[in-house]
Amino acid sequence: GSKATEATQTVATDEAATEAQTEAVSEEAAAPSGDFNPDEEAGVSIEEIRESNGAVPVKAGTKAGVVAKAFENEYWRTLKEGYEAGAKYITDAGFEVSVDVQAPQGETDEQGQLAIVNNMINQSYDMLLLSPISDANLTPAVEVANEEGIPVLNVNDGLIAKAPYFVGPKAYQNGELAAEWISDKLSGEGQVAIVIGMPKAFAARQRTAGFEDWMGSNASGIEIVAKQNADWDRQASKELAETWMQQYPDLKAIFCNNDTMALGVVEAVEEQGADIIVVGVDGIGEAYTSIREGKLDATIDSFPYYKAQIALECGLRAMAGQDVPRVVWTPQALIDSTNVDANAEEIINWTPAEYVAE
Amino acid sequence: MGNAVEFKKINKRFPGAHVLKDVTFSVKDGEVHALLGENGAGKSTLLNILHGVYAEYEGEVLLHGNKVAFKNPNEAIVKGKISKVHQETNVVKDLTVGQNITLGYEPKKGVFVDYKELNNKVDNILTQLRCKFKSSDLAGNLTAGEMQMMAIAKALFHESKIISLDEPTTALTLKETDALFEVIRQLKKDGITILYVSHRLEEIFQICDRASILRDGQYITTLNIADTNRAELIRNMVGRDVAAVAGRTKSGIKQKEIVLKVEGLSSGRKFQDVSFELHRGEIVGFFGLVGAGRTEVMRTLFGADKKTAGRVFLKGKETHIKNTHQGLKDGIGLIPEERKTQGFINLQSNINNVALSSLERYMSGIFVDDTKRRENCEKYIQELEIHPAKADFLTSNMSGGNQQKVILAKWMSTDVDVLIFDEPTKGVDVGAKVEIYRIMEEIAESGKGVILVSSELPEVMGMSDRIMIMSEGRIAGELNREEYYEDHILNLAIGGNDNE
Amino acid sequence: MSNFVKSKKRELVVIVAICIMACIFTILNPIYMTGKNFLSIMQQATINGILAIGMTYAIISGGIDLSIGCTFAIVIVTVGKMTVSGLNPVLAIFLGILLGAAMGAINGLLITKMKLQPFIATLGTMSVYRGIAYVVTGGWPVLDIPDAFRTLLSKRISSLGGVNIYMFIFFAVAIVAGIVLAKTKFGNYIYAVGGNEEAAKLSGVNVDRAKIKAYAVTGVCAAIAGMIQLASLGTGEPTAGSGYELDAIAAAAIGGTRMAGGKGTILGTVFGAILLAALKIGLIVLNVDTFWQYIVTGIIIIIAAYFEFIQEKFASIVAKKEVK
Amino acid sequence: MSNFVKSKKRELVVIVAICIMACIFTILNPIYMTGKNFLSIMQQATINGILAIGMTYAIISGGIDLSIGCTFAIVIVTVGKMTVSGLNPVLAIFLGILLGAAMGAINGLLITKMKLQPFIATLGTMSVYRGIAYVVTGGWPVLDIPDAFRTLLSKRISSLGGVNIYMFIFFAVAIVAGIVLAKTKFGNYIYAVGGNEEAAKLSGVNVDRAKIKAYAVTGVCAAIAGMIQLASLGTGEPTAGSGYELDAIAAAAIGGTRMAGGKGTILGTVFGAILLAALKIGLIVLNVDTFWQYIVTGIIIIIAAYFEFIQEKFASIVAKKEVK
């Protein structure tokens, strides 16, 4: 257990590192910051908040509305479980709260997601925890919620500039963790490639930028030979990898913007019997299994199960009028064969919150 | 009197066919000029050139002495004041009659179409033509005859000085035909020149002044109708003498065995309580006015429509035909009345169209054998004198009469016991008509039952062993050969119910 | 006159369907029948409704336009950029409409002059237009759309109980598009071209021009819908509108537009869009499992399309009776 | 004989297009013209190719099937579950094909018996089928597909230079589907029904049965493609196949299938799929910016579709010359 914890970089609390990385953010990566880029904000971890604000005040009968991106994706289903677990903790602690988690039909149903939030406002939910499909599609509803004084928390990974709070991991750091690990394994030498998700997505951009920037400034021997989009799709990324393996016989590693794509790449690599390091992001169950089987090399888990609980906790604090920072970082960690069997709660030092009546 | 139209050395080529060869003749101002010829002689093609449908051709066309070259039919209508009533009427069924007639030239009030004005104008023309339908009726609800009138109304709307009618009467009842002739005479009085194409020679004698004859794409001659006769016209068209009357050449081919027996067949409001019997070797005619429901009865027998009551016995056994496929398997075939839309597959060659209903005949194992199919097709091309005599030719590119022969070949390739001919000689030239009568008789002789649905009284009377007369969805009467009197038949067809 | 009633029969069927659905939803959750919820439905129907109105033009003319979602996106990002750069909002709207018309016209040109099949032509431009939207923005959203522009097209009017201004735009577009289709020569030609292209051509209708114009209208509607979304979100994303074409087609089809062309009305399409919105909001209000929402939506589309058939059958029986 | 050449003219045009494209890519990056890369192209054409073969049946019959991507997904997850639960792989494949046929037949039934427009019917089932795939799995992927199943459908054969077994399945499907379409009664009927439904009906063709069978074939192809993807990825996701229907339509259209029905060949479709795969890989090999890939792909689709027109013109000119 302890060795695993050591090997992992639980960076959420590492303030110095945060600052350094903020400076390293390139011009390109900073582009969406017209208003707001959480990766550039001085975020705070939940431990710090608990330290300064104490136990979580709960108003009995609180109705929390959660809108996720799409249940088609395991990541969002895990997040949902996290919310429900959080609600159960609070109920077990003797407070009556309810959490409704809804999602639209697929990750392209922007209007549908907006309708869900509107409906929650119509039905007078006490707080809204939103993970928008795009950076903008929920804006009209958020404007109304702000007017009506309903606290809105933006839970990663779409960005709502108008929401007063953001809860999520640092996407940029995602890429950095992967870059550092790969560079380490390759001893700073060799060709690597990146499979990006939808080219627009904030997460995809930041993960890619973090990876490229880190390599650029820390590993001059590593050459990023290709970078292509696979739309978060397993088959597409597998096909990409197949082509690359023909084109770049010396390819040493592939970084994928999420696990689904990484698992597609793994299939291609296995099929050809090639020796290529594959790293993904998200930490879905299948990725863990694959790491255990020695296929996938690493993933960066952002622990949606706990992220949800943190978001819920921050929501309750905000409702009670506590001082919650603009950006709350949630933990993330690189998982490889060394710590794949370690307990998640140990890896991120998780302790459940304590609750008091408001 | 000057010349309304002059054709000078017109040549037209299609991929694979030289269709018009040095055609030269003229049409006088204000006459009704017939254009005659066998199927595929090039009549429609010549009219298409005149009306700008085909802009590419060799030779010259003169209107009232001036050379013209219309780029499209619309230019011909508007600039040349020359309109064509199509062989296959072109109607937008979801628009009203008025919208169809004025299409492209609607009266406007501001930015909007002025429907009041439009309907007024059109209704005026329709009254002039003594039509029963109104400008605001949906065009899709018109009968074929009414659509034809609509097309003429359209020509008048554009104040055409020359109007071409390409087989206008094929889809019309006797009554409608009479009305049409009345209109043509009226138009002639108004100084309008008319080009008239028809395969019904009696019509030519009724209304035409002169006739120009084409054969195989070549101009043969122009005759004064007053100075000629039927036989001369036919000789010029065909190149030899043909006895072009509907009549039986064989007798006593009717057999004892009843091949088809229909009892109280009904289909909703379309027709009710139709009963009759058909023997092997017998030709039974079905006569009636358009809308009498004959086609519906035949479609129902074949399985194309659903029956609501009644029983059908084939070869003594009751059948429950649910669809056309089963109809075919049980031994009924139908040659449909709408050749272009119901008869053949546009994109396919004669081989495929001829073989479609009898594919199991050409199988080797599970595959259709192309050689067998081709052989069969070529056999019928010879036997029926289909022109052009090419198995690979697209059926849709053939002339109307030859298309009909291809459809005939399709059904002759099957071995059905009952073959229904629905208006089989519609648009078919005299020679081919006789041909079709002969084939019909041969089919009957081979022991099959034949049903002939026709609106041409001479044809029904000449060919049928018995005539069933339908009126308003019911059988109004049944006559044997010795009871055939034109007046009696027409009477039954018009108000058969009163007589019963 | 009887023609009028007949032509509206289709819309009545859709309205009945909407009412039945609304009743069921209300019984299951009374919240459904509140004013606010009604507003939600109308708002939800707006963007799809406007897109579907445009789609109706393309379909009636005998074609289809798969690229509208991408036209939508291009207009969003370019108008977004224009307003951000300080262009007069009214001028920006005007230019946006022009842009939509141009992109629609390109589809029309491909279809008429290059004789491409509409499905394939617009499948191609769908990809091209999406790419352009990405290239123009580098994939980044256009942020901070000025309020001057936003309030022009999207503003909750509190005095009217929170009705948003764009709902009126929706109605205005519907009325104008409906009148143009039903009352002008151009509208007439579109029906004629879609109903029987050959006949229209022989009547001297400039078929190509009618089609190009029809697609231009489709593009204009996409542009208007795009600008409304831009105004309401305050951000313009190059990814916007993907998949919207199918919703628009569904709305048009449910509203009785014949996919083969020549038949359909704007009123029907508007009700089709409202039906889809009412369904979606109903499923949300009832908190139906997302996965089941797919199933229910699909079944409703099928049933609604089936109404078309039933109603035509019914109409033909009625028509026959009248004759007798 | 001349008929044979004429009927293959279309395919020749596509082949020429592929060659031109390949030359350009090779000039820009010589890696493109290696045997291994060629293999990649063929392999990546497989799934779209098989789907497009099925789509060709639906389109030739005068319809379209938008639901294939979702049939694909349902087959993936159910066959996935069956194999995981230890069912004999061959039996599972058999059941998968049956399932695909059944889902295709449902489309066919909706279209023939309920008289729905194919576009709308399959738009509806697209949503229903997708929902079913989610409900069946609860949204979770089906993991750990046994190797016994996987190697049946996806296995690199090193002795043949790394060719994957599914490429042979692709060829087999193409050959069988091609022969069935060109040589059997059923194939003849599909062309007839798509060419002129009424005429086919009045020729004694069982139109409904031909259509239902055509959609069943479409479903079977989707099932086969799905199982290949399942085998090759080792995981079955309910989200699989979304958007694949458009690629399949594009491949069929590029290959010369007429969208209105009645015309098209399997060979053409196969080359259409290969063209799309060759293009995709070419863009990857050249490391073209993703955004530009959209634009290039769209333009290529349009150009390829335009070939259809050019080629027909060319054919008619040649025919005219023959007369003279």
Ligand SMILES: Nc1ncnc2c1ncn2[C@@H]1O[C@H](COP(=O)(O)OP(=O)(O)OP(=O)(O)O)[C@@H](O)[C@H]1O
């Ligand atoms: N598009 C075409 N391609 C090839 N040949 C054609 C085409 N259109 C017509 N033809 C040929 O031109 C010839 C003349 O046809 P046309 O339709 O003018 O004959 P017609 O005299 O009107 O015959 P009918 O009395 O049967 O209507 C026919 O042999 C026909 O096969």
Ligand SMILES: Nc1ncnc2c1ncn2[C@@H]1O[C@H](COP(=O)(O)OP(=O)(O)OP(=O)(O)O)[C@@H](O)[C@H]1O
């Ligand atoms: N496809 C159709 N659309 C609209 N009306 C039709 C259609 N087919 C037939 N009708 C109409 O239905 C009625 C019955 O037609 P039907 O063809 O059965 O009569 P018929 O006795 O066979 O006459 P015909 O001499 O035309 O063959 C007619 O009024 C006809 O105009």
Ligand SMILES: [Mg+2]
């Ligand atoms: Mg003719």
Ligand SMILES: [Mg+2]
């Ligand atoms: Mg009839």
